[in-house]
Amino acid sequence: MPRWLVAVGVLATAALLLALPHVLSFSQREVLVFMTINILVVCSYRLLTLTGEWSLGHVVMMGVGAYASALLAKKVGVFVPLAMLLGAFTAAMVALVLSVPLFRMKGFYFLIGSFAAGEIIRLLWKRFRDPFGGPKGIKRIDPMPDFDLGIWNFTFFDPVSYYYFALLVVLAGLFVMWRVEKSPIGLVFHAVHWQDNLARSAGISVRAYRTLALVLSSGFAGLAGALLAHYIGTVNPNMFDIEQMVYVLTWAIVGGTATFYGPIIGCVVLTVVNEIVLREIGLEQGRPMIYGMLLIGTVLFLPKGLEDLFHRLSRIGLLFSRQPRGGQ
């Protein structure tokens, strides 16, 4: 692709992302904030799947970040943006500890093990009122403080402001994950996923790299959790239960995990379906059913996810736009 085309694409996307909240209603703006945060969750989930392991504890890791950030801000009085980063770090460290027993397993056993580990963490939140607040969780979490950068005046109670803030954080996170995937580390992740024995024979510690992927992905999930906690001001154990995990899985599978943009497409399309289409026609109660049907339909008819549909469409577009070249 020519460089100017890339530049135009980036500028157009930036303009679209900046203008987007202004064409939406107030409640849709809130949904937009949630969707932005969810994109970080589902993309960080994909980072783990790069090494071939699928977890059912990812949303709980998001919760670890949310709880840690909330507690640090509320009980210790840590400056909120710093608390968010520490929340992400806490999630990464909890993942590092959990990786010790979990990566003694792989495949289906890892999946079930990660679910069990997540449930244990959720039970700890429920059991220990101090400091986790029990089943009701933590309320009145310190909001992100207002600030004024001259060109950008952040006011917490305006969803547009928080959307811009979350967008900035999420884009930074996506950028780091994208770079990791394109780096030699990403190559090793691929090697570990597709031929673990050949990778071992090349001197690669498969377990070390699966751990690295789990720790990084949990760290970014924790960051997303912290963003969420300081936006809605409350966290409780049910926000991070298996139902939420199934939504993340659905976004990832419907979007497809082979490309970086697959899960983003999945998250955006399903959020639009859910919040705009279903809510407009009053079918939001049917969300689990619709999601289930979409999941089955995707697996049956589009096993590589929506990304494959985009891929095919763009190829058709290229066929019409490009002169046929010899030998290609």
Added chain:
Amino acid sequence: MSEALLEVRNLSKRFGGLKAVDQLNFSVAEGAIHGLIGPNGAGKTTTFNLISGFYRPSSGSVLLSGEDISGMPMHRIARRGLVRTFQHSTLFAELSVLENAVVGTYMLYPPQTFAALAGLRLSRDDAAKNRARQVLEFFGLLDHADELARSLSHGHQRALGMAVALASRPSIVLLDEPFTGMNPEETRGMMKLMFKIREAGATILIVEHDMRAIMGICDRITVMNFGRFLTEGRPNEVRRHDEVIEAYLGKSKQNA
């Protein structure tokens, strides 16, 4: 040919009641092309898996340059300079030929996690690519560097499997049935490659049941049967050995 680079001592592996490998002893001299042969089910591949760390031995030990490596995980053994190839063109099918070779350079140029997070390009990343190109050239694959590994021909895939193994400059490479499914022309090409690998300084241990190829390239051959050591010697000695003929063809003398 000097002292033993690889030494197998009283190596045994039991699967339940089956003794797949039973008190096996042999050693591979530095700089040799050493064959490990035997009829089907003789325990050759199990021995291979024991040496490379894919299985843990039930008893006995494997020494590499005099150090005990038995029971170590595969990647640790690889880091000590013993790497293996796999049967049936095991490759990273969806990666390019060059990327396959880059993974092979992992031990020479291990990637830095924090550099990847910070987006730094390290000189070792370029060094890894250069080494990968060098090893592809050695195996005559440089023209295919940008193709996907799965689109290569069978013979090229085999060569790439060896390129991935040799990319890290191992001191000894274990080749698992490198001649299987090859036509005579490909077999000749592969034999030439093995001499080239030895010239480049690596010791080779081959498991194979293609007798013609193995007789043509090996300095020494160890013969196994029913999990046990049968005999060892130069190809000509082994070829004429009564028990070897018996193991491969059945008891010809008594029944004739």
